[in-house]
Amino acid sequence: MGAATAFLQEDRLKLFAFTVAEKHNEYLWVLRAFDIARANYVVLLHAAEIADTLARHAPEDARLTPTDIAPLLEQLHTWELLERSYDGSRAATLAEYRNRHYVYQFSQAGYKAFRAVEDVLGARLDDASLSRLVLPELLADMHELAEANRQADGDRIYRKLSRLDSTLSEMATRAAHFYLVLGDLVRTTEITPESFLVHKDALLTHMREFSSDLTRYAPKLAEAIAVVESTSISTLIERAAISDERVFLTIDERRADWQARWSGLSHWFVAAEAELSESERLREGTMSAIAAVLSLLRRVTETRRGGVSRESQLRHLAGWFANTATEDSAHALFHAVFGLGRPRHLSMVHPDADIIPASRSWWEASPVEISRTLAETGRAPSPGLPGRVQRNDGGIRRLREQQLAAQRTRSAAARSLASVGVYDRTLNEEETEVLLSLLNAALTARVRVSGRTSGSTGSDSGVKLTLTDSEISTVVRTTRGRLHLDRLQLEVADVTRR
Template identity: 30%
Template sequence: MGGTGVQGFERLPARVFDFTSGSRRDLYFAILHVFNDANERLETALLLEQVHGRLPGTGYTDPVDEDEVEAALRHLESLDLLESSQSYTASYATAAEFERKNVQYTLTARGEAEFAGVRVVLERLKEKGALQTAVLDAVGDRLAALDTLMSADDPAQDSRVFTTLQELEGHLDSLRDNTKRFNNELQRLLRADGADLDTFHEVKKATVGYLDAFVDNLEERARTIADALARVEEHGTARLLERALNGANLPPSADERVRADWLDGRRAKWSGLRLWFAPAEDGQEGVRRLHEVARRAIGALLETLERITESRRRASSTAEDLRTAARWFAGAASEEELPLLWSALTGLSPARHAVLGHEDGELIEPGTAWADADPVPVSPNLRSSGRSGRVARTARVRDVRATERRRRERALAQRAQTERARQLLATDGPMRLSSFGMLEHDLFEHLLSLLGQALAEPVASDGTRRALTFDGRMEIVLYPPPDGRVATLRTPRGEFTGPDHVVSISVPGPARAGDAPPPRGSFGVAEGGAA
């Protein structure tokens, strides 16, 4: 079909990567390898004998003569990967030698691009995906560096703006590509049925630990990146890209179209960065995807590990037991052995009443045949219903709707209580622990839980301890006590004493309506109970 095509869609050139098909593809790739190595040594053209002599250096070991190499060179020239020209600098002994060896070959821009494309494919096939927290830290560092450079507004630093922006884009591409590959490998791992259960179990267990370590502090790193991104955008994205363009030192031949395309590429990269880390109504999109990938993977891996553990706990499966029994029955010496084997395997006797015992079994000598022993009373129900006891009616199904309603109400009350504690315990800044004074017991338990989380964290270089609640909604910063004062917190159930730490309790992120902390001294204490 004709037409102009979809706007913005780049069509593939005709016969792209054609050299990778056919029986001589390895020779073609080796020849392009020779020219790529020559370009790295700033050799722009090679003769036929030079190409033939350098083929073994690429690792190509198949025997090949100069006629085959010449045919391959002409084929690559027909694909517009090489171009030929006359060489007037060499000396030739005969006219025939001149006709044969005066042609030199050069790698074209398309040949260089197709060779690089194949190399990228081969490298991608060998690479493994990873969730690298170091890349997140590097993104934050580069954004902080851009903020510093943009604050200076020094034209002499435009080249550094360009290189820093390039490094930032490289880190973002690495994060995106590694996340996609790791997710694909993770799905293959979840579908894999390893023959070696020990190795399979250890790999999945180690992967759960790897994911857990990545998710830990992920939200804090993402918040740091979002803050740095906001600071850079305060200087103006257009101004940033304009300075990066000036620092890119494009050649004089670059017209307005080339410069516009360069700026469009940078804008697209910046939009991708914002999609990952810029705050939105439902959170940071890229970080939310990372959380979802890690959370689903941890759950699926734990379920798989549980299934493996359960399968190990059972000595054998029912199907395997039945196959073993079938082999034993097939190998029986005679039909008389079959009932004995059946009784030994199943523990079932021919008659139901044979399982009943005498009132005093010690009076019956071991080995006495049942026909010679005293009779045993049998319940009439056994003959009529197959059961020795009386069969009662099935119990009515219990109505659990009231229980479910009470559970929902209790869950809502607990959620409201947690939200209320979050509002009441938030401080305007660092304050003494003793400033809380009188507390309701529920608020005291929330405060005690926060203190316990902070004390469990390692001490930072500035002497503080920081901790986030499990849902990331509250952050506590615990400063070392400046003196030996003792704090006393009173609740309706008693008093609590301990070191008078300086604490700062805050709600990370932008404040929402209704989240403002109340005035100091209002900690849900009944009237007249304040300290």
Template identity: 45%
Template sequence: MAERRTLDLDALAVSDRFRLFNFTRRDDHVTYLWILRAVDRLREVHQVQVGADEVAATLRELSAAHAEAPEIPAQGLRHRLDELAADGVVHRFDDASRAGTLARYRNRQSVYQFSELGYRAYHAVENLLGARAEDVNLSRLVFSDVLEDLGALAEANRTGRVEDVYRRLSRLDAVMEDMGRRSAQFHVTLGEILRSTEASSEVFLRHKNALLVHMSDFMAELDRYLPRLDRAVHEVEATGLSTLLSRAADVDERLFMDRTERLEDWSRRWWAVRAWFASESGAPTRAAELGRATRSAVSGVVALLRQITEAQRGGVNRSTQLRHLAAWVFDTPDDGAAHALMGAAFNTRSARHLGAAHEDGDEFAPTDSWHDAAGVEVSVTLFRSDRSPTHGVPKPVRRDTGARSELRRRQTEDREAERASATRLVQEGAHHRVLDDSDTKVLLRLVTKALESRSVVAGRMSSATGDDAGTLVKLVPSDRGSTVRTSRGSLHLPGFRLELASRARGARSTRRSTRGADSTRGDQSTPTRKGD
């Protein structure tokens, strides 16, 4: 379940949570760890918010009880607490009520307390430091407890005892989590034992009987209870799974989750229990997978035991072989014979050696040994296949059809909107209404083209025209001028009258905006645009 929740976090959330472990990567990480231990010790006596003086006093108590606890000066403690606050492990608050004098009031009086995620990060580090290989085991007694809880859960759901449903389901969830953790730790530790037996074969031989008996008993209990657990899971579901989960969500007292979230959480927990014991469509259960892994581990332990026994019976193992080889090399008459013996023992003569010219040929003398000279980069292709690397054929150009289709669709929509705006301008005119952004954009483009094409004849400004996509605008000299109202302000054209027409119909469809010109009579200032 924890793995499933972590998969829902994005990269930013993962980075923020990894930042909580920054104190473990600092040079004085042990000092930060003892500071957090002091804050945790104060929290245990229900002192949630603590100051630097209180942390320093607790550190002195820890130093008296533990010789490895560091002594931190008062001036460096506040800085380290601020660093922990910057990482998000603790929260920092300013508490002026702790200032007993005016001088202390003027200085910053900060108190600190664990953040929720910071407390979890601190406990994760403590659990890692407190882990012991001797504690791992496969609990074979848990199957009878799980079977009893499943039977009691079915009976409680059948009789409507809501609180018993919640208790039994919570206990099953805790047992499944503990069982998964134990099995993972056991097989990881067993793998380390199998890899390190040459250095600690005596330890392995001393504990081999207990290890084999432990795994054999676990497999026997698993094979005996697995069919009964499968039937018990289906009996629970037969009493009404939706009712079961709904009752658990109703009794759940987590205040910061609404009922829908609690219902989804309990549904995930039940499916985790079901995945352990209930078979479905021939797919193996988690318990069956654990059984196969344990059988494989038993085979590995037996094979390793046979290897160690044969090596001890013959008196020859890897360590004795290396010691004999070292003695032979030491007794050789010269260096050439020693190199030949080592080459034959480790098969170094069959290695393929590659060479290439160094960028600075004069940096090393030709007489220098390859052991003293700097190495050069050799391509992987030359190393693996003894062929010089090539650029290869050009890769095909990737065509993003979806992006191009989306871009083409947006361009089509923009063109249709401009055509509709041009049609409205011809049919309804530019006056006696407020133009929206689309109509204003088309009109400004037409007016710009018309102004660029105007000319001066006999000292007077002549009329000007401009067209775009079949829409024609004409600026006719007029003493009255004209004004166009838009959603963003008014556009004044002093000295000109604005006429719009469709180029396909020519001058017959020209809409003269004389009434709009009358509304701006006498306005002879320069062209301006101001807000309404």
């Protein structure tokens, strides 16, 4: 995740700040007033109108005055749930006009945040089911989609694709919710088995019918997808993108979005190579859930028949502990039931042996760090055998080859400077790099003597640069630009030939 994306997500989290604020109930009822007005096609609201709405729809303890509502609106505007604007039409006098009466409305992100909170507050967490009845509807929509593409009906293609996408998304969401609730039921059945026994028959019947319908319709849906794709899927996506009513997206963005949606829809019922389709995964998950429920039913039935449950077992165990004759007997019972070993006794010298003697009990001495080996085995840790040296010979060889190639390139550039010179031509990048390093060495060696500068030299890669005073300024042309030397003359010579 990039830094910009992380900042954007963190910035949007403040939309939910009202849920943990001190006056979260007041904030929630103010936002509900906006939602009630939105249902009546009223967008902009003033504090007085919100107070009237709450007086009609809110309980007695949630009704607020316009004076109480004003700071709540300002804070919701700060959290970017609401947008604020001026309404001069409410002013009856010049003074009121100058006060600029504010009106508020939901921001786009603010409305989504409010709806998310309302959905969580109003959701029935135990209301879960598998939507098997949508499978024949999906099959019918697939055939109609292929027919619409043959007839070049773009609007009908857009409607059918939208319906297929929303239906399949709802089916996946309901399935995930169903198995989540089923997992909670399995985990809590030992405490309250009655809730499981009451619904076991309906639960098993529901899962078996869904698995049967999914097995029956999955091949038909895969064939229908193949029929749709045979009518030119690229043309279908293009027509859907043209009929798409999302005006704030470009045609390319809409085309890419519908292509991604169709790929996901196709993957639901058509398996890729060496992979299972989503419908096959869902069918396997349903069969596993049926097996888990049957196993749970068997355990609950055996427990009921024998009159022994986890609660009764724990009560009997507690009675055994209470009736043990000695403490040693209680320790033996504990070890037999829970299988925990005896504590390991350790002996070692404290790091501060001058202050804390070895004869002092561990209960009285300050804590000391011990190694994991000593705690688990009772043996002092040893350094062990030296680890094997990991050598990357291939990487070392490549780096050495790169180094030699760079040295050869630098030597060739230095010889070119010595043989051709630096004037009356344009130096390439390698020659420029060598020249600058020679200049750096030569200029570092120049020393001021009685207001004059003596000549200096610099050597590198078998060549020697001599820097002398000149009556005129010289210019060296390079690939990086022109190098102006104020009353200096350069001379490069090959020292290896002398």
